[in-house]
Amino acid sequence: MATLPLPNISSQIPFGGVLVASADRGLRDQLVSTLNDRRCPVVTATGGADALGKLESSECDVLLLDGYLPDLDCEELMRMVEQQYPGVEIVRIDPKTRNLIGSPKRWTHGLSNVFRACESVGEEVSGEVAVPECVQSRMVEALPGMVGADERMKKIYRAVRLVAPRLTTVLVTGPTGSGKELVARAVHEMSLRAEKPFVVINCAAIPEALLEAELFGYARGAFTGAVQPRAGRIQSAQGGTLFLDEIGELPVGLQAKLLRFLERGEVQRLGSSEVFRVDVRVVAATNAELAEKVARGEFREDLYYRLSVFPIELPALRERKGDIPFLARHFVMQLAPGRAVEISGEAERLLMAHEWPGNVRELMHVLERALILYEEAPMIGAEHIQFSPVPRRSEPQAPRKGPVCA
Numbered sequence: 001m002a003t004l005p006l007p008n009i010s011s012q013i014p015f016g017g018v019l020v021a022s023a024d025r026g027l028r029d030q031l032v033s034t035l036n037d038r039r040c041p042v043v044t045a046t047g048g049a050d051a052l053g054k055l056e057s058s059e060c061d062v063l064l065l066d067g068y069l070p071d072l073d074c075e076e077l078m079r080m081v082e083q084q085y086p087g088v089e090i091v092r093i094d095p096k097t098r099n100l101i102g103s104p105k106r107w108t109h110g111l112s113n114v115f116r117a118c119e120s121v122g123e124e125v126s127g128e129v130a131v132p133e134c135v136q137s138r139m140v141e142a143l144p145g146m147v148g149a150d151e152r153m154k155k156i157y158r159a160v161r162l163v164a165p166r167l168t169t170v171l172v173t174g175p176t177g178s179g180k181e182l183v184a185r186a187v188h189e190m191s192l193r194a195e196k197p198f199v200v201i202n203c204a205a206i207p208e209a210l211l212e213a214e215l216f217g218y219a220r221g222a223f224t225g226a227v228q229p230r231a232g233r234i235q236s237a238q239g240g241t242l243f244l245d246e247i248g249e250l251p252v253g254l255q256a257k258l259l260r261f262l263e264r265g266e267v268q269r270l271g272s273s274e275v276f277r278v279d280v281r282v283v284a285a286t287n288a289e290l291a292e293k294v295a296r297g298e299f300r301e302d303l304y305y306r307l308s309v310f311p312i313e314l315p316a317l318r319e320r321k322g323d324i325p326f327l328a329r330h331f332v333m334q335l336a337p338g339r340a341v342e343i344s345g346e347a348e349r350l351l352m353a354h355e356w357p358g359n360v361r362e363l364m365h366v367l368e369r370a371l372i373l374y375e376e377a378p379m380i381g382a383e384h385i386q387f388s389p390v391p392r393r394s395e396p397q398a399p400r401k402g403p404v405c406a
Contacts, residue, residue: 017041017059021051021077022066022093031064048072049165053192055085062089072161080165143186146179147330150320156183156312163310164190169262171247171307172285174314177361180285181245183312187283188241196240201233204249212254213270216261222271234267237280247307248288248299255300262306282307317356317363324351327360331367332380341371346382357390 018040020031028044035042043058045051048069055063063081067074078090143157163170164187172180181200188198206214213222217232234242244250250258261267267276284307293299317324328351332341343351347370356362370384377384 017043018062018064019043019045019051019054019058019060019088020064020066021045021048021069022064023047023068024066027066027093048074048077048161049190049192049194051077052080052084052165055081055088056192060088062091064091064093066093072165073158076162143182144189145182146186147326148320148323149326150315150323152315152320153323156314159310159312160186161190163187165192167281169281169307169309170283171290171309171311172283172314173290173311174285174287175316175359176287177359178314178316179360180287180314181243183314184241184243184245184283184285188243188281191241191281193240193281197237198241198243199233199237200243200245202245204246208251208253211251212257215254216257216267216269218270219272219274222269229269229272232267232269234261234280235276235278237278239279241281241283244282244284246286246288247284248286248290248293250299252298252300255303259300259303259306262303317359321352324348324363327363328367331364332371335364335368335371341374342379344379344381347380347385350382350385354387358388362388 018031018035020028020035020042021044022028022031023046028046032042032044041060043054043060045054049072051063051065051069054060065074065078069077074092081088081090143160146153146157160183170184170187172183174180185198188194201214203211213230213232215232215234217230217235220229257268261278262282265278265280267278268274269276290299290304290308294301294304317327325348328343328348332343351363351366358365366385366387367380369386370380373384373386374380
């Protein structure tokens with residue numbers, strides 16, 4: 001496989017092991033078998049985030065990196081490894097020929113064994129190597145629970161893959177029902193914090209008087225009824241991710257305290273002077289135009305910039321109607337598992353013609369209603385597709401002038 005000359009190196013040079021990162025199970029199995037035969041310690045990873053986690057928990061000297069990964073761009077992963085693990089030698093595998101790319105910066109006895117192992121595996125591979133199917137179909141269901149092949153959605157999938165392994169604060173924007181929480185969960189699940197808590201708090205659903213205590217916790221005696229101290233949601237997310245939904249509705253009085261937490265990683269409970277250090281990654285979401293709220297003085301400018309370090313904007317469903325057939329089938333399979341339910345052409349045309357003011361969430365509810373009405377019909381037809389009336393906001397009435405006659 002590799003054509004690079006292998007120097008004669010003493011077997012006494014210490015070697016920690018090899019991390020094989022590839023989405024191709026066959027290639028991983030071949031390399032593991034061959035490296036084990038050559039007495040090389042080997043660890044495997046199926047993606048970029050998995051590889052970063054394995055590097056942190058093992059003592060590998062070499063990262064053997066395939067050209068295709070399901071969650072991270074290889075160039076981005078290489079930069080992260082070079083920054084975080086400068087002692088690890090990165091060896092690339094060409095995604096088509098399976099040849100090794102480039103020449104290592106340094107040689108060890110273990111690395112020469114890696115090259116010989118790759119040569120033996122390469123002899124078993126002939127012709128073009130197919131791109132793994134899981135990589136080819138990323139755009140259809142690239143993130144957990146999300147479906148779509150629209151170009152804007154592909155960009156979002158890529159953005160999530162790039163930002164997930166970092167600690168960067170993410171701001172997800174988009175209309176109600178477009179899938180902001182799904183994006184936030186994907187950021188968490190594709191990060192190194194996936195095994196830690198994912199804590200959700202809706203800033204619009206909790207009264208202002210209670211929101212501070214929910215976020216930051218409180219000390220005993222902080223208010224009537226506070227008979228025991230309690231940790232807030234931020235501390236509950238220790239080591240994991242805190243998802244702040246509807247962040248645009250956060251009361252102005254709490255914005256300064258949230259900013260301090262974001263900048264210093266410190267939490268001070270209500271009614272206490274004690275400060276707790278926390279390690280929490282924050283993802284926020286809003287359907288409001290935060291920049292306009294800043295202009296009106298309803299949202300702190302410094303908090304806005306601190307939250308929007310990495311913004312991700314979701315399109316409305318009407319802006320990606322080509323995804324509706326994929327989404328419709330996805331929801332039917334999800335809502336009626338084990339049942340072979342089809343959607344008629346007429347029903348699909350109705351779905352495509354609708355403007356979807358409630359976005360993806362509305363589509364799911366329409367299909368849930370259709371499955372109830374469908375019963376044992378041959379397929380979901382146009383008669384089963386029913387849309388809810390769009391609520392209209394009444395215009396404020398001008399004050400009446402002059403005397404009012406009885």
